[in-house]
Amino acid sequence: MAAKLKASVSVLALGVALASGSAMAYQQGDMVLRAGAAMVDPDASSSPLAINGVEVAGTSVDVDDNTQLGITFTYMLNDNFGVGVLAATPFSHTVTAKGLGPDFKAIDLKHLPPTVSLQYFPMASGSKFQPYVGAGLNYTLFFDEELTSAFEANVDSGSVKLDDSFGLAFELGCDFEISDNLVLNAAIWSIDIDTTATIKLDSGPKVTTDVDIDPLVYMLGVGYKF
């Protein structure tokens, strides 16, 4: 055999051996726990601010992004379908008020967006590369909402509450084997998070706005397969 052909055959054999290595098999009962950096990047839109139900034309709010420790978990129901959970340390966001003079930071808040989804892994169980798609439900719990000092200076002191949100979530992700039990993971979610912010001013009026936060959530992490 010519050296070149011999080398080619060796490379091919190595490729087959790698591709057929079953260490990484995603099979019924497998669990994958992943941790990494998760960023919530809102694509926010809102109704105008309403004072005692009367909308103030030209006003709206916007929401900034935030990165926290994300944790995801998959339990394989069979070789191709799993149940996935997304959890994280609380995200902190600032809501900016627009249209009431120059923009100002109005509300600080925290939230947790636990998400459960059904995931589909199309690759054969022996593949080192395990992309997946998922669809499921998100519950977003808002807490520690506070009016900023800028809001109090621009408007009035008071209190603020955001309604919790229940909505659909879609995800795309991929695990890539780096050793028998370790994977690199990248994932992105599109989550429907809609809420109403209600501000009670100490001077009496109530200010409300409906906010569609509708973020993309990006995560890069490392996972361990049990």
Ligand code: NI
């Ligand atoms: Ni929405």
